[in-house]
Structures are given as structure tokens and as C-alpha cells.
Amino acid sequence: MFQNYFKQYTSAATLAFFRLAFGLMMLLSLIRFASYGWIEKFYITPQFHFTYYGFEWVKPVGIYTYLIFIICGIAAFMVAVGYKYKWAIVSFFLSFTYIELMDKTTYLNHYYFITIVSLVLCFLPANCYFSVDAYKNDKIRFQRIPRWNTDILKVLLAIVYIYAGLAKLNSDWLIEAMPLKMWLPDNTKIPVLSYLLNQTWVHYAFSWGGMIYDLAIVFLMLNKKTRKFGFFLIVVFHVLTRILFPIGVFPYVMIISSLIFFEPTLHKKILAFVAKLFSVSLVVFENGKDKVQQYTFFNRVQLGFLTFFMAFQLLFPFRYLCYPDELFWTEEGYRFSWRVMLMEKAGYTEFTVSDKKNHKSIRINNTHFLTAFQEKQMAFQPDFILEYAHFLKEYYQKQGFENPEVHVASYVALNGRLSQKYIDPSINLAKENESFKHKTWILPFNDTIKGL
Amino acid sequence: MKKIFFLISVIALIAACSSSDGETTTSNDGYDRTALLTHWANDIIIPSYTNYQTKLNIVASNTTTFTTTPTEANLVVLRASWLEAYKAFQFVSIYGFGKAEDIYFKEKNNTYPTDATGINTNIISGTYDFNLISQFSKQGLPALDYVLNGLGTSDAQIVAFYTGTNAAKYKKYLTDLVTTLNTNNDIVLNDWTSYKTTYIANNGNTITSAVSITVNDFIKNFEKEVRAGKVGIPAGVFSGGTLYPEKVEAFYKKDVSKILYNTAIQASQDFFNGKNFNDATTGPGLKEYLDNLNVVRSGQNFSDIINNQFTAIYASNALLSDNFATQISTNNSKMITAYDVIQQNVVYLKLDMMQALKITVDYVDSDGD
Numbered sequence: 054m055f056q057n058y059f060k061q062y063t064s065a066a067t068l069a070f071f072r073l074a075f076g077l078m079m080l081l082s083l084i085r086f087a088s089y090g091w092i093e094k095f096y097i098t099p100q101f102h103f104t105y106y107g108f109e110w111v112k113p114v115g116i117y118t119y120l121i122f123i124i125c126g127i128a129a130f131m132v133a134v135g136y137k138y139k140w141a142i143v144s145f146f147l148s149f150t151y152i153e154l155m156d157k158t159t160y161l162n163h164y165y166f167i168t169i170v171s172l173v174l175c176f177l178p179a180n181c182y183f184s185v186d187a188y189k190n191d192k193i194r195f196q197r198i199p200r201w202n203t204d205i206l207k208v209l210l211a212i213v214y215i216y217a218g219l220a221k222l223n224s225d226w227l228i229e230a231m232p233l234k235m236w237l238p239d240n241t242k243i244p245v246l247s248y249l250l251n252q253t254w255v256h257y258a259f260s261w262g263g264m265i266y267d268l269a270i271v272f273l274m275l276n277k278k279t280r281k282f283g284f285f286l287i288v289v290f291h292v293l294t295r296i297l298f299p300i301g302v303f304p305y306v307m308i309i310s311s312l313i314f315f316e317p318t319l320h321k322k323i324l325a326f327v328a329k330l331f332s333v334s335l336v337v338f339e340n341g342k343d344k345v346q347q348y349t350f351f352n353r354v355q356l357g358f359l360t361f362f363m364a365f366q367l368l369f370p371f372r373y374l375c376y377p378d379e380l381f382w383t384e385e386g387y388r389f390s391w392r393v394m395l396m397e398k399a400g401y402t403e404f405t406v407s408d409k410k411n412h413k414s415i416r417i418n419n420t421h422f423l424t425a426f427q428e429k430q431m432a433f434q435p436d437f438i439l440e441y442a443h444f445l446k447e448y449y450q451k452q453g454f455e456n457p458e459v460h461v462a463s464y465v466a467l468n469g470r471l472s473q474k475y476i477d478p479s480i481n482l483a484k485e486n487e488s489f490k491h492k493t494w495i496l497p498f499n500d501t502i503k504g505l
Numbered sequence: 506m507k508k509i510f511f512l513i514s515v516i517a518l519i520a521a522c523s524s525s526d527g528e529t530t531t532s533n534d535g536y537d538r539t540a541l542l543t544h545w546a547n548d549i550i551i552p553s554y555t556n557y558q559t560k561l562n563i564v565a566s567n568t569t570t571f572t573t574t575p576t577e578a579n580l581v582v583l584r585a586s587w588l589e590a591y592k593a594f595q596f597v598s599i600y601g602f603g604k605a606e607d608i609y610f611k612e613k614n615n616t617y618p619t620d621a622t623g624i625n626t627n628i629i630s631g632t633y634d635f636n637l638i639s640q641f642s643k644q645g646l647p648a649l650d651y652v653l654n655g656l657g658t659s660d661a662q663i664v665a666f667y668t669g670t671n672a673a674k675y676k677k678y679l680t681d682l683v684t685t686l687n688t689n690n691d692i693v694l695n696d697w698t699s700y701k702t703t704y705i706a707n708n709g710n711t712i713t714s715a716v717s718i719t720v721n722d723f724i725k726n727f728e729k730e731v732r733a734g735k736v737g738i739p740a741g742v743f744s745g746g747t748l749y750p751e752k753v754e755a756f757y758k759k760d761v762s763k764i765l766y767n768t769a770i771q772a773s774q775d776f777f778n779g780k781n782f783n784d785a786t787t788g789p790g791l792k793e794y795l796d797n798l799n800v801v802r803s804g805q806n807f808s809d810i811i812n813n814q815f816t817a818i819y820a821s822n823a824l825l826s827d828n829f830a831t832q833i834s835t836n837n838s839k840m841i842t843a844y845d846v847i848q849q850n851v852v853y854l855k856l857d858m859m860q861a862l863k864i865t866v867d868y869v870d871s872d873g874d
Contacts, residue, residue, distance in 0.1 A: 235861075238798075251535070401856040407745040414745040416733075464852045471802040471810065472856045 059346045061200040064317030065182035065338075066324055068203050069135070072179035073327070074309050076133025079145070079167065082302045083126045092122055095159055099424050101444055102156040103437050106487050111154040118155075124148045132174075135184020142179070146171040157437075158430045162213075162393050163303040169366065170209055176355050177202050182338045183324050194337075195344040206313055208363060211271040213307075216370050216391035218267030223504030225381070225395075226264065230256040231468040232397035233263075237297065250297075266290055274314035287311050298394070376491050381467060382498035384434055385491060400432030400465040400475060406445050408454040417445060433465045435476070435492050442482035459483045473499065536797050537789070538708040542715050544779060544788040546701045552782035553596040553772075554694040560590040561687045564649075568683045572676040575667035577660040584653050588761055590686075591646050595769040597690075599726045599776055602718050603704070604696035610689055611730075612641045618752050619647035621655065628678045629671065635685050647755070648682050655757030710863070717864050720791070724859075727773050728851045735766045736847065739833055740840035748837060750830035762829035767822055770847075774815045777808075777854075791858065800861040807853075807861065814850040821846040 086092065096102075096113040104111065114121070125148035131141035149171060153164045178198055180186040187194040225231045230253070237250040237259065249255045266286060273283030291304035312319070321335065328335050346352070373386030380387060381396055404417035419428045422444070431437040442459040449457045458481045466472035473496070476482075480494040567583040594614055601611050613635065620642040627633045627643055635644045652675070657663045666675045707715040733743070734754070741748040753762045775782070779790020787793075792808040800807040821843040826832040833840055 397860070399856055399860045401852050405743055405745070409745065412745065412747050414743060414747065416743040462848070464856055466857050466860055469802070471807075472852055 059199060059201065062197040062343050063200045063203055064321065065178075065195050065198045065344070066321040067313060067317045068177060068179050068198060068206075069182040069184065069338075070320035070323055071203070071206060071310070071313050072135060072138075072174070073133050073183070073324070074312070075170065075174070076129050076131075078302070078306055078309060079129035079149075080126055080133065082306075083122060083129060085302065087122060092119060094424075095426075096155055099156070099427060101422055101427075101441075103158050103427065103431070103440055105154055105157055106436070106489075108154045111151060113155050121148050121151060125152065132179075135180040135186050138180035138184060138186050139175075142171060142174050146175055156427075157388075158427045160388060161301075161303075162389075162391055163301075163306060165389055166209075166213060167306075170206070173205055173209065173359070173362070176359055177205075178344055181344060183328070183335065187338060191340070194340055195342045196339055197343045199344065199346045203313065205359065205363070206310075207275075209366070210307075210310055210313070212366055213391050214267050214271050217393050218264055218269075219505050220390070220392045220395060221260070221264040221267060223395075223502050225468045225502050226260050227504070229469070230260045232395070233259050235397045235469055236394075243296075246296075263290075270311075274311060277316075280314060284311065284315075378491075378495070379498040379500070379502055381502055382465075383492065383495050384436075396468060398433045398465060398467045399429070400463060401472070402428075402432045402438065402464075403462045404442065404445060405460050405462075406449045406454065407458050407460070408449075408456070409458060410455050413454060415449070422448075432463070433467075433475070435495050436487060438463065438476060439482055439485060439487055439492070442485075446483040457483060470500065536794050538710070538714075538716055539705060541779075541789040541794065542705045542708055542719075544790070545719060546697070546704055548781040548783075548788060549776060549779070550597075550600055551694070551697050551701070553593075553600075554690065554697065556782065557590065557593040557597050558687075558690050558694055560586070560593040561683070561690055564590050565683050565687055568680060572667070572680060575664050575672070575676075577664055580653065580660055580664055584758075587646070587649050587653055588758070588764075591755065591761070591765060592768045594646060595765060596772040596775075596782065597693075598730055598769070599723050599772060600719070601722045601726065603700050604693045608689060608692060609638075609641065610693055612638075613689055614645045614686065615647060615730075615754075616641040616645060617647035617650075617734075617754055618756060619643065619645075619651050621651050624648055624651055624678070628674050631674055631677065635681075644682055644685060646686070649679075649686075650755050650757045652679055652682070653757075654755075654759075720859075720862070720864055723773070723776055723791075724851075724855050727854060731766070731769045731773060732844070732847045732851055735762070735769065736829075736840060736844045739829060740837055740844055741833075742841070742844055748833050750833040753829040753833070756830060759830065760827045763822060763825055763827045766829070767819065770815065770818055770822070774812070777811060777815075791862075795858065795861060798861060802857065807857065811850060811853050811858070814846070814853060817846050818843075818850065 096118045097115070102112055124144060128141045128145035128148060131137060132145055146168070149164075150168050153160075153168055178193070178195070181193055181195040181198060221227070226233075234253070234256040237256055270283055270286060270290075273279040273286070276283075287308055291308050294300060295304040325335050370390035373380045373390070376383060376385040381398070402419065404419070405414060406417060407414040419431075423431060423441070431441055438461060442461065446457045446459050460478055460480070461476050461482060462478055463474070463476040464472045465475040475496060477494045477496055482494070485492070485494060563586045564583070567579070567586045571579040571583045597605075598611055598615065605611065623643045627640075633640055633643065653663070656666045666672070667679075704715050707713075710716060737743055739749045739752040754765050755761045777790060778787050778792045780787045792812070795808045796806060802810060821839075824839050825843060826835075829840070
């Protein structure tokens with residue numbers, strides 16, 4: 054059966070369309086990001102950055118941070134036009150991932166999505182059709198490619214939707230309509246919509262509708278009969294989220310990406326339209342050649358890696374099961390798991406650094422070290438609190454404190470619950486270290502959220 | 506059919522691209538912010554400043570009486586009016602924005618512990634500029650505390666300074682302190698007559714809107730001045746247990762620190778409930794705002810949770826000595842308990858309430874010690 058699957062072919066136009074669309078969307082996203090002054094605001098201005106465990110060495114590099122964005126932008130453009138594709142997509146993957154890892158304050162699921170899509174694209178012959186590379190070199194020009202080359206992208210999209218749907222199967226979302234009950238009111242001034250969004254039944258309708266949409270949409274898109282309806286839902290859903298929430302370019306990325314589920318005839322039409330704009334023709338790429346799946350050692354390693362990678366994608370989001378207490382409370386295993394818009398969470402922290410021996414003590418003013426955005430994110434995420442505590446320890450050690458102790462008074466409010474004490478105030482955070490183990494100094498949630 | 510879908514998506518793209526990116530929230534929660542701001546300005550803020558002005562005027566006339574005839578009896582009268590003014594100040598301390606911010610109104614009125622040595626130097630030299638930052642700790646109500654209560658251990662000893670060889674210098678300093686307090690308050694109060702219109706018109710819900718500024722300052726005052734200044738710092742909460750009884754408010758008068766603290770709590774609770782300054786009626790306020798949004802936590806109105814916590818604060822204060830310095834030196838654990846109870850309301854206000862009202866915490870607070 055596997056052998057048979059790898060002998061199935063599909064039009065290269067689908068992958069070429071995806072490459073072009075992906076490259077252009079990334080280029081526009083980067084331009085938008087830069088034009089808002091976010092490079093400076095997020096990566097240059099802050100004196101301290103929250104890093105990912107194991108990637109502490111990935112940091113902004115001062116003024117050269119702009120260079121990383123420029124490289125990323127140029128790479129995105131080269132991916133779009135398919136010029137020196139392999140170099141371009143690898144450069145894009147590396148530079149984009151570097152940017153993403155510089156500061157976890159800005160973590161977004163959709164950045165992670167872009168990282169894994171670009172990693173997979175490194176292994177796909179996306180430049181064999183409608184690209185500068187294939188135009189110049191007929192050896193790499195193919196009309197048809199192995200079917201798995203496009204299926205793998207569909208699987209990535211399917212994981213995002215289905216896992217986001219599964220994550221909504223919890224009592225806060227379905228029974229309490231949280232956090233939509235807190236978010237939807239007063240979100241818009243559009244007359245009828247604004248009235249509706251203040252109605253409780255609408256909050257429940259949106260919660261349940263969103264869950265059903267996430268779980269069902271991939272199947273609607275896979276079935277030819279329901280595909281157009283499915284796409285209609287995708288457009289409505291994402292435009293609505295775009296109007297109601299500040300979620301940037303994500304809706305467009307999802308709308309455009311989901312076009313990959315359509316038949317290749319559509320992708321060919323779009324490419325033909327684009328070609329016409331630039332007075333070129335698709336005919337040269339219609340050479341009737343199939344890119345036959347090879348099984349050299351190198352191919353086998355590639356396939357092996359991708360198989361492992363996909364299995365990892367399926368399992369990794371479930372790692373939260375290895376941790377005690379409530380996932381939403383501890384956030385251990387929360388990121389990289391397609392948990393989107395599930396929590397209204399905010400925190401209050403007040404740190405004290407003390408030097409017991411010399412009877413010195415200071416109450417920390419967080420705004421001295423963190424931007425407003427960083428402080429907001431830090432206040433309810435334990436790994437942020439710990440990393441910041443270590444930063445404070447080192448800072449005050451340089452200020453002459455001997456063995457500084459760092460304690461925090463910390464409170465968190467989650468999904469419409471009254472705030473509770475979050476971190477054990479008696480714990481000296483300077484002595485605790487980051488690891489994949491459960492953080493025992495997070496105080497218990499004292500409530501249960503049932504479900505996945 | 507396909508074309509229709511593409512048309513939809515293209516229109517959607519254009520529509521969405523042309524809107525802003527949600528960096529600033531536009532709210533339409535239905536609460537009448539104009540009415541809220543009008544009530545705050547007309548019935549709470551301006552009457553609070555007016556009351557403080559009245560109280561300061563009494564201090565000024567009593568000062569004239571005392572400097573003309575420095576007797577122990579006149580000192581007692583002056584001291585009583587000083588305490589009334591100090592209580593009145595707790596009500597205006599909440600509003601550290603606008604002109605008050607420009608002229609460092611709060612810092613000039615109530616920076617403590619006051620600098621007794623610096624004040625003595627000022628008195629003898631006779632030259633000082635109260636507008637300098639270095640002079641903030643040598644003026645205001647705490648400086649009056651020192652020159653009215655702290656120069657000697659008995660009233661006779663204190664009066665002796667105003668009748669002795671340097672009497673003229675002491676009288677001048679006392680008069681200057683009182684005049685400066687009056688002048689500063691007049692500046693802020695007069696500005697409110699024109700500022701009021703701007704204030705009420707700024708009825709949006711962005712970070713620079715009047716509601717956001719006022720609520721942020723209210724919480725800042727409650728957290729920094731009321732919680733930390735009056736209780737936390739002297740009780741050693743931020744110094745790893747090292748106690749600072751000399752850092753209590755009105756240290757030289759000694760037995761009024763609890764009165765001032767309770768007054769400040771009352772001022773905060775009244776503001777939260779939207780209570781008129783001059784009578785018991787309540788109007789629009791944070792309580793009504795929260796109730797309007799139907800904010801419920803743990804099965805009860807969130808505004809009730811906050812008011813219950815205010816009740817708990819009074820209850821824990823009732824166990825304290827009138828003189829916080831004594832309380833800290835003899836049994837600080839009761840101070841710590843009182844601190845924990847007010848800290849809980851800081852969290853309710855700064856975290857839960859701000860989250861419910863969708864107001865961003867924006868203030869830049871300064872270092873503690």
C-alpha cells in the first residue's frame with residue numbers, strides 16, 4: 054500500500070501555487086511587522102529578553118537584528134518567485150525561526166506554524182513548476198510530482214485545525230463560554246453585531262460553533278462535494294476573527310493556505326492569471342514529465358526524517374498529560390500545541406530581592422527592566438517569572454548583593470475566576486532552575502477544568 | 506461559483522486590511538463614561554480639593570494667631586487644624602494627574618519621612634526654594650508635623666522655639682510651609698475649573714482617556730501611598746523584616762497614623778463606590794461600572810467582593826494601635842496581618858477589576874527602598 058501511495062502523482066501546479074502564495078504572504082507580513090516599528094519595539098528597545106529553554110543563545114543582535122529581517126524578507130521573495138529555491142527556503146526557515154526564538158514574549162501559534170511549514174518546504178520540490186529555477190533549467194522542470202508532496206502540507210493544516218478543535222473540548226470553553234464571554238462584548242461598534250455580541254446565547258453559539266468548525270473544516274475541505282461550502286466557512290470564520298480580535302495576518306495565511314485543498318485546475322488557473330500579468334506563459338512548464346520518487350539513501354533519510362517529524366507533530370501537543378495540575382494554570386506543555394484563544398489570563402507580580410547577610414532588600418519596579426508587553430506576559434507564565442527572577446538575581450549581585458534571594462508576590466486570574474495566589478512566596482526563585490520537570494512552586498489551581 | 510468565493514475573499518481581504526490592527530481597542534460596553542467623568546469631577550474631585558482648601562485656610566489663620574501670640578493653647582488649636590487638613594489631603598491624594606502632576610502636588614504635600622535635619626538647616630539659613638526636588642522632604646504636611654510636634658517633647662518646649670532667640674526664623678518657616686501648601690492647592694483647584702471640560706470630553710477608553718488615567722492613578726495611590734507608604738514600608742514588608750517605625754506617617758504627632766490610614770482607606774472606598782464627597786449619595790463609579798458589566802466572581806457581584814475586603818481592612822485596622830510606630834515596635838505581626846488584608850484588595854483592584862474593565866495598567870511606579 055505504501056509503495057502504491059508513493060507511486061501516485063499530482064499536478065506540480067498545486068505546490069507551485071502554495072510556494073508563491075506562502076512566499077508573498079511572508080514578505081508582506083515582514084514588511085507589515087517592520088512598518089509598525091515592531092522590530093525596534095520588541096527586539097531592540099528591551100534590555101532583557103525572555104528566551105526559550107535550550108535556546109538561550111538565540112538573542113537579538115542589536116542593530117544587526119534588522120539584517121536578519123532583511124535576509125528573511127529577501128528569502129521570502131526568492132521563495133515566492135522560485136529563484137535559487139533551496140537556498141532561499143533554508144535561509145527563510147533559519148532566519149524566521151531565529152526571529153521567533155529571540156523573545157518568547159511575542160510567541161504566537163501562527164509563527165510556529167510558519168516555522169514548521171517552511172521546514173517541510175525545505176524538503177519539497179516546490180521550484181519544479183512556475184519558478185525562475187525551472188524556467189532556466191529544464192532538468193528540474195516537472196509537470197507532476199509525487200502526491201505526498203502536497204498531502205504533507207494538507208496534514209500540517211489539518212493538525213492545526215483539528216488540534217485547535219480538540220483543545221476547545223473543555224468545560225471552560227463549552228460550559229462557561231469562557232473566555233469568549235469576556236472578549237466578545239464591547240468588541241466592535243458595528244451596529245447589529247455589537248448588539249449580538251452582548252448576548253449570552255451568542256457567546257455560547259460562538260464557542261460551540263468555533264469548536265465544531267475547527268473539528269469539521271478539514272473533512273469538509275477533503276470532500277469534493279462540501280469543499281466550496283467549507284471554503285465559504287473558512288472565509289467567514291477568519292474574517293470574523295479578524296474583525297473581533299487583534300490577530301494580525303493569521304486569518305489571511307489560513308484562508309490562502311486552505312486553497313491547497315482545491316483541485317489542481319484551480320491552482321493552475323491562478324498561476325496562469327499571475328503569469329499573464331507578467332506576460333509569461335505556463336506552457337513551458339507543461340512538459341508532461343513526472344518527478345519520479347527516488348529511493349536513494351539520501352531520499353530515504355529525507356522520508357525518514359519527515360515521517361519522524363510528522364509523528365512528533367501529532368504527539369508533541371499531548372505532552373501536557375505528563376504534568377500534574379491544570380494545564381491552563383501551570384502552562385506546562387501549553388505552547389506549540391495549537392491552543393488558540395483559550396484563555397483570558399492576567400497576573401500581578403511584585404518581586405523583592407534581598408541580601409539576608411547584609412540586611413539589604415529592594416522591592417522591584419518591573420518597568421525598570423521590562424517593557425509593558427513583557428511585564429504583562431511575564432505576570433502569568435511561570436517560566437517567564439523564573440527567568441526574570443534569575444535576571445534580577447544576577448543584576449543585584451552586580452549591585453553588591455551577596456547571594457541575593459528573589460521572592461515574588463504573584464496572583465493570577467484565569468477565565469473569569471477570582472484571582473488567586475500563583476507562586477509560593479516563600480520560595481527563593483534564585484535557587485530554582487528551569488527544566489522540563491513540573492514546577493513545584495506553582496501553587497495549586499483549586500478548581501478543575503474538565504476535558505482535554 | 507468559484508468566482509463568487511474569490512470575490513468574497515478578495516473583498517474580505519481589502520476590508521480587513523484597511524482596518525487598523527487592533528493595537529488600540531475600541532470599546533462599546535454601553536457604560537456612560539461622560540456621566541461617570543462628570544460625576545467624578547463635579548461631585549468628588551473638585552469638592553475634595555475645595556474641602557482641602559477650606560481646611561488649609563483654617564490652618565493659615567491659626568498659624569497667624571500662633572505666630573502673633575505663641576502660646577501653648579494656640580499651638581493646640583493650630584495642631585488640631587493641621588490634623589484636619591492632613592485628613593482632607595487623603596481625599597485628594599488619589600488624583601495625581603493634570604496640574605497636580607505638573608507641579609508635583611503630591612510630593613510637595615506629603616513626602617515622608619520628613620527631613621528634620623534639613624528643616625533645621627533651612628530654618629537657620631532662611632533661604633530655600635520649595636520647588637526643588639531636594640526640598641520635597643522638607644515641606645508639606647510632614648514638615649508641619651515636625652515643626653508643630655517634633656521640636657520638643659512637651660508643648661512648652663515646642664513653644665519655646667517660637668519665643669526664643671530664633672523665634673522669627675521659626676515663625677517664618679512655619680508661615681512659609683503653610684503658605685506653600687495653600688498656594689499649591691489653589692493652583693490645582695483653580696486649574697480644575699478649566700481642566701474639567703477637557704477631562705469630561707476625554708471620554709474614550711484608550712490608554713490616554715480620562716477614565717483610564719483616573720483609574721490608574723486611583724490604584725497607584727492605593728498601592729503605593731496607602732498600602733506601601735502607610736503600612737508596608739514601616740512594617741518591613743519590603744526590607745526582609747527590617748522594621749522602620751520612624752517611617753510612619755505623622756511620626757512626630759505619633760498617635761494619628763491609624764486615623765490617617767483609615768481616612769485614606771475611606772477615601773479610596775468612597776471613590777470606588779462613586780460616593781459624593783459632601784453627602785452620602787452615590788452616583789456613577791467603579792462599582793456601578795462593574796455591576797453594569799455584570800461582573801460576577803465566585804458566584805457574587807465582584808463589586809461586593811471588593812467592598813467586603815474594605816470591611817475586612819477596617820476590621821484588621823481596629824486591632825492596631827493608634828500609633829503605628831508603637832505597634833511596629835511592640836507587635837509587628839498585627840501590622841503584617843493588616844498589610845495582607847489591604848494587599849488582597851490591591852490585587853482585586855489592579856488585576857481583577859482592570860481585567861474586567863479592560864483598562865491597561867500603565868503607570869510607571871518608582872523605586873521602593
